[in-house]
Amino acid sequence: MGAQKTGLLRTPWFQLTLALVAVVLLVVAPLLLPIPVNQTLARIGVFAVAVLGLNVIMGYTGQVSLGQIFFLGLGAYVTAYGVENGWNIALVFLAAVVIPGVVGLIVALAAARLGGLAIAMVTIALPIIGVPLAKRLSDVTGGSQGISARFSSAPDWTGLANDQWQYYLVLAIGGISFLLVFNLVRGKYGRAFRIVKENEAVAGAMGISPYRYKVLAFTIASMVGGVSGFLYMVVVQYTSPETLAFHHSISLLAAMVVGGAGSIIGSLIGGIYYVLVPNFTNEVAPTLTSLIQGAILLLVLFILPGGIASLPRVLRRWTGRSSRSSPPASSPPEASAPSSDPSPSTPPNTSPSTSSTTPPSTASVKEDSP
Amino acid sequence: MGTFIQLVVDGLAMGSVYGAIALAIVLVNQSTGMINFAQGGMAVLSAYLAFTFLGLGLPLIVAILLSVAASFIIGALIERFLMRRFMGRAEDTQVVVTVGLLTLLTGICGWLWSYNNLQFPSLFPSSAFTFLGAAISWRSFGTFLAIAGIMVLLQLLFRQTKLGLALRAVADNRQSASFAGLPVGRLLMVGWGLAAALGAVAGALVAPRLSLTPGMLDTTLVYALAAVILGGITSPVGVVVAAWLIGVLENLAAVYVPIIGHDLKIAVPFILLFVVLLLRPQGLFGRKTVVRV
Numbered sequence: 001m002g003a004q005k006t007g008l009l010r011t012p013w014f015q016l017t018l019a020l021v022a023v024v025l026l027v028v029a030p031l032l033l034p035i036p037v038n039q040t041l042a043r044i045g046v047f048a049v050a051v052l053g054l055n056v057i058m059g060y061t062g063q064v065s066l067g068q069i070f071f072l073g074l075g076a077y078v079t080a081y082g083v084e085n086g087w088n089i090a091l092v093f094l095a096a097v098v099i100p101g102v103v104g105l106i107v108a109l110a111a112a113r114l115g116g117l118a119i120a121m122v123t124i125a126l127p128i129i130g131v132p133l134a135k136r137l138s139d140v141t142g143g144s145q146g147i148s149a150r151f152s153s154a155p156d157w158t159g160l161a162n163d164q165w166q167y168y169l170v171l172a173i174g175g176i177s178f179l180l181v182f183n184l185v186r187g188k189y190g191r192a193f194r195i196v197k198e199n200e201a202v203a204g205a206m207g208i209s210p211y212r213y214k215v216l217a218f219t220i221a222s223m224v225g226g227v228s229g230f231l232y233m234v235v236v237q238y239t240s241p242e243t244l245a246f247h248h249s250i251s252l253l254a255a256m257v258v259g260g261a262g263s264i265i266g267s268l269i270g271g272i273y274y275v276l277v278p279n280f281t282n283e284v285a286p287t288l289t290s291l292i293q294g295a296i297l298l299l300v301l302f303i304l305p306g307g308i309a310s311l312p313r314v315l316r317r318w319t320g321r322s323s324r325s326s327p328p329a330s331s332p333p334e335a336s337a338p339s340s341d342p343s344p345s346t347p348p349n350t351s352p353s354t355s356s357t358t359p360p361s362t363a364s365v366k367e368d369s370p
Numbered sequence: 371m372g373t374f375i376q377l378v379v380d381g382l383a384m385g386s387v388y389g390a391i392a393l394a395i396v397l398v399n400q401s402t403g404m405i406n407f408a409q410g411g412m413a414v415l416s417a418y419l420a421f422t423f424l425g426l427g428l429p430l431i432v433a434i435l436l437s438v439a440a441s442f443i444i445g446a447l448i449e450r451f452l453m454r455r456f457m458g459r460a461e462d463t464q465v466v467v468t469v470g471l472l473t474l475l476t477g478i479c480g481w482l483w484s485y486n487n488l489q490f491p492s493l494f495p496s497s498a499f500t501f502l503g504a505a506i507s508w509r510s511f512g513t514f515l516a517i518a519g520i521m522v523l524l525q526l527l528f529r530q531t532k533l534g535l536a537l538r539a540v541a542d543n544r545q546s547a548s549f550a551g552l553p554v555g556r557l558l559m560v561g562w563g564l565a566a567a568l569g570a571v572a573g574a575l576v577a578p579r580l581s582l583t584p585g586m587l588d589t590t591l592v593y594a595l596a597a598v599i600l601g602g603i604t605s606p607v608g609v610v611v612a613a614w615l616i617g618v619l620e621n622l623a624a625v626y627v628p629i630i631g632h633d634l635k636i637a638v639p640f641i642l643l644f645v646v647l648l649l650r651p652q653g654l655f656g657r658k659t660v661v662r663v
Contacts, residue, residue, distance in 0.1 A: 058462065062460065062461075062462045063462070064462045064465045064466065064469075066407075066469070109648075110643075110644050110647040110648055111647070113647045113648065114599065114647060117404075117405045117461060117465060118599060118647075120405065120407070120465055121405060121595040121596075121598065121599055122595075122599070122640075122643070122647075124407070124591070124592055124595060125592050125595075125596070125636075125640050128588070128589060128592045128636060129634075129636055129637050129640060132633045132634050132636065133634065133637070135633065136631075136633055136634055197460075197462075246588055247585075250469060250472070250473055253466065253469060254469075254470070254473065257466055287480060287481055287484070287485070288477065288481055289477070290473055290474075290476050290477030290480055290584075291474060291477025291478055291480070291481050292477070293473050293477065294470050294471070294472070294473030294474025294475070294476070294477050295474055295477075297466070297469075297470035297473060297474075298452070298467065298470040298471070298474060301456070301463065301466065301467055301470060302455065305459075305463065
């Protein structure tokens with residue numbers, strides 16, 4: 001029974017239809033929903049892109065970055081500056097991607113020199129230096145008062161309200177970012193990232209320079225961060241040093257882990273988590289926000305190391321296990337596995353200790369069950 | 371000249387605080403191979419504990435000593451019941467656990483003691499004495515001396531006692547240490563406890579200067595991490611020297627280099643770091659590590 005159901009869910013036609021329905025829903029939604037909901041959805045899109053960038057360096061390449069919010073902030077400031085000085089909007093977007101990319105490249109060139117956790121130790125400084133720097137460069141950034149830029153009002157020919165237009169901008173640019181990153185991590189670069197994450201020495205032996213791929217991943221993460229900064233200005237239209245404060249960076253990291261490290265869907269869930277959960281905890285108990293966030297993060301690490309994105313997989317394993325154990329004859333794993341769920345049922349041939357979050361992570365589940 | 375000496379002594383005092391946190395990070399790293407991003411958060415909790423003991427009417431020095439003892443226990447418990455669960459997991463997961471711990475501890479402090487600034491009394495008088503024509507505050511001098519003294523004690527512990535030998539054995543090779551009959555689990559707890567206690571001293575000494583808030587040591591943590599990289603994570607002495615260097619240089623740069631000023635002095639260690647990382651990635655005093663597959 002269960003196996004048949006999952007079988008239907010996994011046919012390409014069904015998945016295609018599902019994706020089509022999702023796209024149609026996303027496109028139609030803002031026309032029907034009230035303004036605050038549209039704005040919230042757009043904000044989710046913004047931070048989903050930021051989490052996506054963090055996922056490239058951290059989820060896929062295994063290098064902890066505590067500075068992702070800095071690149072969002074940088075992208076936002078570049079956008080604001082460009083708009084204020086009347087640049088063409090395409091040029092503004094380009095600058096908001098390239099400048100964070102170059103800064104990320106320089107940071108990574110130094111930080112990745114040291115193996116291990118140096119990237120984490122260096123990137124933690126980015127938001128902490130970034131805030132006073134943004135205050136200092138007040139000619140460009142508007143100091144602690146911040147800077148606003150209105151460029152995302154809906155053009156007349158569209159007949160849309162501002163919130164709808166902003167939503168569509170986020171949907172289009174964010175959607176393209178997701179597609180590009182999806183293709184990146186599925187291809188040869190993604191494989192190289194994963195090997196660097198698993199074992200740097202092995203990567204080196206295979207001719208994959210851990211240093212180069214870490215720098216590459218970090219640069220891409222910074223550029224995606226810049227995109228999210230541009231989108232942030234589309235939606236919020238205002239940025240101040242508070243945008244790149246340290247605690248936001250930690251929240252971003254928490255959102256990525258809770259959503260699912262090394263997962264595209266996880267990035268989207270991370271964006272939802274980043275926007276909605278603080279709203280919720282602020283309503284319930286403002287003084288407990290940080291406490292609850294820390295507790296949720298640790299709890300997820302304890303019970304669901306792959307994040308919420310791995311939940312269906314974990315559930316499928318559970319249900320699969322119970323349905324398989326009912327017919328006592330035949331050795332279950334070999335007999336029934338290939339037909340029902342081909343991809344995750346390959347036995348954990350990698351060492352269980354290292355592969356905790358990579359997509360076919362039967363290992364992480366195995367590890368927790370005993 | 372007077373200002374210069376004053377700046378150097380103040381820098382040494384702040385540098386000692388960075389050094390204490392950095393040394394705590396090195397202590398944990400040497401025994402478990404991980405970086406504890408919650409080291410500053412744990413020290414803040416310790417400072418709040420001292421503040422509470424003080425509120426119970428205990429004298430300051432007793433309150434601080436009690437909080438140091440409590441921190442030792444808390445550190446050991448965190449190792450046993452949180453970090454132990456993630457031992458052997460990927461490095462990045464362990465770091466995320468400590469980041470989660472930092473958030474949780476900040477949240478606990480904010481919940482129990484509010485996010486407002488609290489005034490924490492100083493162990494040393496706020497007066498100053500003159501030396502070579504420079505007015506040197508007792509606070510800075512005392513902070514420097516106290517932490518330098520504790521570092522000597524730690525060095526003695528590691529070099530001269532059986533416990534220190536056992537701790538070093540666990541740090542060197544956990545498996546061999548366990549084969550030799552050492553209680554590895556308990557020693558890891560001791561390592562974490564010592565690190566937390568060291569952080570507690572630093573927290574209590576710096577709290578009067580920064581005024582007590584849940585995020586008090588976030589910036590200090592960044593300095594400490596810079597010191598750890600600069601000094602080389604394998605070299606405790608190097609880390610402390612690097613921390614003093616950072617403390618002094620940032621103070622001098624803040625006053626004598628107008629572009630930097632007081633608001634941007636946190637950039638100083640990272641400019642330094644940048645240069646060192648590109649030229650000497652193992653740190654000023656560290657040794658290159660060879661990775662075996």
